Each structure stands twice: as C-alpha cells, then as structure tokens.
Amino acid sequence: MNREAFSWRSFLAEIISDPQEKQRLANAMGINPVTLTRWVRNPARASGKEKYPRPQIHSLQQLVASLPEYREKLIPSLLQEFPELSREDFQLPETPPRFVEPLSIPxxxxxxxxxxxxxxxxxxxxxxxxxxxxxxxxxxxxxxxxxxxxxxxxxxxxxxxxxxxxxxxxxxxxxxxxxxxxxxxxxxxxxxxxxxxxxxxxxxxxxxxxxxxxxxxxxxxxxxxxxxxxxxxxxxxxxxxxxxxxxxxxxxxxxxxxxxxxxxxxxxxxxxxxxxxxxxxxIELKLLPPPEKQEPYLRLFNKRVQELLLQGKAITRMEASFIVMRQLEEELIQSAALDEAVY
Structure with missing residues (x-):
C-alpha cells in the first residue's frame, strides 16, 4: 500500500480481519471490538455522499498510540479526513515512559x-x-x-x-x-x-x-x-x-x-x-513430581476413564474422570515420596 493511497480505515480493516488482533487492539484502546468494526464497515450515504462514523478525537489518539509502528502512516491519513486536527494532537510526550503501569481493569x-x-x-x-x-x-x-x-x-x-x-x-x-x-x-x-x-x-x-x-x-x-x-x-x-x-x-x-x-x-x-x-x-499439600515425570501417567488419563466406564458401573463420564483424577493424584504423590526416599 503506497503512501498516496494509504487510508487509515482500509488499513484498520486489514488489521481487524484477524479476530485475535482485533481483540488485542480493542483491549489496548479500552473500547469494544464492535466499535472498530463500525469505523471500517460500508459507510452510510448522506446527501449523495458516503459518510463513515466519526470517532472521537481521544479514540483516534488511542488508535495511533496503540499502533506505534504505523504512526507516520496513520497521522497524515487522519489529518486528511479530519482537517480540524493537527499533528500536535498526536504529539508524543517529550519523555514518554517505556511502560505506563496499568492500575485498573478495563x-x-x-x-x-x-x-x-x-x-x-x-x-x-x-x-x-x-x-x-x-x-x-x-x-x-x-x-x-x-x-x-x-x-x-x-x-x-x-x-x-x-x-x-x-x-x-x-x-x-x-x-x-x-x-x-x-x-x-x-x-x-x-x-x-x-x-x-x-x-x-x-x-x-x-x-x-x-x-x-x-x-x-x-x-x-x-x-x-x-x-x-x-x-x-x-x-x-x-x-x-x-x-x-x-x-x-x-x-x-x-x-x-x-x-x-x-x-x-x-x-x-x-x-x-x-x-x-x-x-x-x-489444605494439606503433598510433594508432587516434576511435570516431565507426570507425563507417562497423564497420557493414559482418557484411556483409564474409558476403561472405568466400560466396567458397567452406573456413573457418568464426569464422575469417572473425577475418580481417575484422584487415582492419579495418589499415584503421583507416592511416586514423589519414593523419589524423596531415594535421595
């Protein structure tokens, strides 16, 4: 996409076509992901002209701040669409902090x-x-x-x-x-x-x-x-x-x-x-072996659940899973105790 043809709305549409990136950007900006979709969807027509939803100035500033690597492409496109804004509206602080500590959940x-x-x-x-x-x-x-x-x-x-x-x-x-x-x-x-x-x-x-x-x-x-x-x-x-x-x-x-x-x-x-x-x-926790020693036991979890169900007992899969989970717990605790005894 060359500089002359660059459109911030088209560029944003490309980014949010990835659902994970859309959510990440919305989180960074502190807005609902649906808002991003509204900014780039097919515009309404007013007086024969296409009319996109108009974001608030603060939201545009957040957009630029959340995509710092595209800052120099985004700002000219935004200024072209919103001539009442100036580059100073997107100016970075003289000594920006490397990271602003987040104090509140959005x-x-x-x-x-x-x-x-x-x-x-x-x-x-x-x-x-x-x-x-x-x-x-x-x-x-x-x-x-x-x-x-x-x-x-x-x-x-x-x-x-x-x-x-x-x-x-x-x-x-x-x-x-x-x-x-x-x-x-x-x-x-x-x-x-x-x-x-x-x-x-x-x-x-x-x-x-x-x-x-x-x-x-x-x-x-x-x-x-x-x-x-x-x-x-x-x-x-x-x-x-x-x-x-x-x-x-x-x-x-x-x-x-x-x-x-x-x-x-x-x-x-x-x-x-x-x-x-x-x-x-x-709560009386015991010692458990490291993950690599648990792997041979855990690999058989589903097989053991299925074997338990095939025994004909009137239990659900959830109940069978709970039984096997506790069996594995006891076996792993015993394994860790044996390792402790050896050392």
Whole structure:
C-alpha cells in the first residue's frame, strides 16, 4: 500500500480481519471490538455522499498510540479526513515512559466477566470467565510482547472427609515464546511449588529472578521464564485457586502489576461454585513430581476413564474422570515420596 493511497480505515480493516488482533487492539484502546468494526464497515450515504462514523478525537489518539509502528502512516491519513486536527494532537510526550503501569481493569472486562457469571453455569461459565480474564490481563501486563504467560491453578477436589493434597494447573495462555492460544495442561503440583505456598497461606508471592533465587520459598524451574508472581483466588477465608504469571524479564512484577493481578483474582471469584472453596485448615499439600515425570501417567488419563466406564458401573463420564483424577493424584504423590526416599 503506497503512501498516496494509504487510508487509515482500509488499513484498520486489514488489521481487524484477524479476530485475535482485533481483540488485542480493542483491549489496548479500552473500547469494544464492535466499535472498530463500525469505523471500517460500508459507510452510510448522506446527501449523495458516503459518510463513515466519526470517532472521537481521544479514540483516534488511542488508535495511533496503540499502533506505534504505523504512526507516520496513520497521522497524515487522519489529518486528511479530519482537517480540524493537527499533528500536535498526536504529539508524543517529550519523555514518554517505556511502560505506563496499568492500575485498573478495563470496564469492558468487568462487563463481559460479570455477564458470563450471571448468565452461564458450570464449565461454560468457568472457561468463559477465565478466557476473558487472561485475555485482558496479558494485554495489560505485557503490551510490548516481552514474553508473559498466565496459568490457572486450582485445588484438586478431595474425597469425602479428606483434605486437599494437590493442585492442578488446568491451562495457560500467553505471549511468545509461549502459546498464544489457551493450552490445556492438567499438570499436578503441590508443596514443592510457589502456587502451593500461595494457596496454603492465602498470600501472594513474587520472585524477581528465579535463576538466581536461593531463598526459602518453594519454586519449580520456570519454563523459559525469569520472574514469577502468584496470587490466590479467595473468598471469605477460603481458597479455590491461584493465578500464576511468569515473565521472561527479571524484576518484571512491580507492586502495581501485582496489585492488578490481585484485582483480576477478585474478579475471578464468581467463576467457582461455593463447594470449590476450601478453608486453609483443610489444605494439606503433598510433594508432587516434576511435570516431565507426570507425563507417562497423564497420557493414559482418557484411556483409564474409558476403561472405568466400560466396567458397567452406573456413573457418568464426569464422575469417572473425577475418580481417575484422584487415582492419579495418589499415584503421583507416592511416586514423589519414593523419589524423596531415594535421595
């Protein structure tokens, strides 16, 4: 697209043809993705002339700020369509900060999450809430795409009369070098992990440089990461899960970033049913083996569920999955105990 023919609306239409990029841009600008579509859709006709929707000046400034690499192409096109504006309206501060700490969750995130909590139930509510939360949180925390991944780690439901002995990382999503789509994990962890410490104490923790860390906090090796922050999801003295974020950058998790993660944890409370929260005195985490040693066990999960269903017992697939999940938990705890005994 040459400079003379460049149109900011046509260019924006190309960008938002990718749904993921459309959502990312909307998040960065703090607007609804539908608004971007309105700006580029076929214009209405007024007095025989085509008439596009007119964005507010602040929105145009946000558009330019959110696409800094295209700044010098966007501004001339915007000035041509809106002659009342000047280049000064898009002027950068003399000493722009490298990153403006995000202190608040966008209103659109609150709206979408609370709507999901109100209208949906069960697994659909759960997945929808956390898809929204991770989408907005990662965009806010890592707008420069330096490398960040967020994980949801939940308490493994215990048997009747038993305590919580393990946690499970259900899924993760991030920016590169991690997967940018939701990645199912189902990895067990426990007392050997920072997530385990956060859930057992109902407190958040940050490690600024994992490779040089020699402190007392439990820490598994970080997958391609240098720093980590973990915050529990809690309600009236009970804990259900935690959000874990790993960054490729050392000392990434400033106080403001940790406070933002905590706000997302508060927003996530409604994703869980009441029986998924456990008082601290009912949490007694055991040691679990590292992920690579769990893989042979987890690979057989679906096969074991199917075998259980074929035994003819009157149980649902969900009930069979719960039974196998607890069987695997016990087997992995025993495996970790044997490894400890050897060493």
């Amino acid at each position: 209103v659109i995130c609150y709206e979408t999450v609370l709507q999901a909590i109100s209208l949906l139930a069960g697994e659909l509510r759960f997945i929808t809430v956390f898809d929204h939360i991770f989408n907005y949180a990662i965009q806010q925390l890592d707008p420069e795409r330096l490398g960040l991944v967020g994980s949801l780690i939940v308490c493994t439901a215990p048997g009747s009369g038993q305590k919580v002995h393990s946690l499970r990382e259900l899924f993760r999503i991030g920016t590169r070098p991690w997967n940018t789509e939701r990645e199912e994990r189902n990895i067990y962890c426990g007392a050997e992990s920072l997530a385990g410490q956060a859930i057992s104490t109902s407190h958040h923790y940050v490690i600024e440089d994992a490779h040089a860390y020699t402190g007392w906090l439990p820490l598994r090796p970080l997958d391609r990461g240098s720093s980590i922050a973990v915050c529990p999801i809690q309600r009236t003295g009970k804990v259900a899960a935690c959000l874990s974020f790993i960054s490729t950058q050392k000392r990434f998790f400033t106080r403001d970033r940790v406070q933002l993660i905590q706000k997302y944890c508060h927003l996530a409370v409604g994703a869980f049913d009441e029986n998924q929260y456990f008082p601290l005195d009912q």
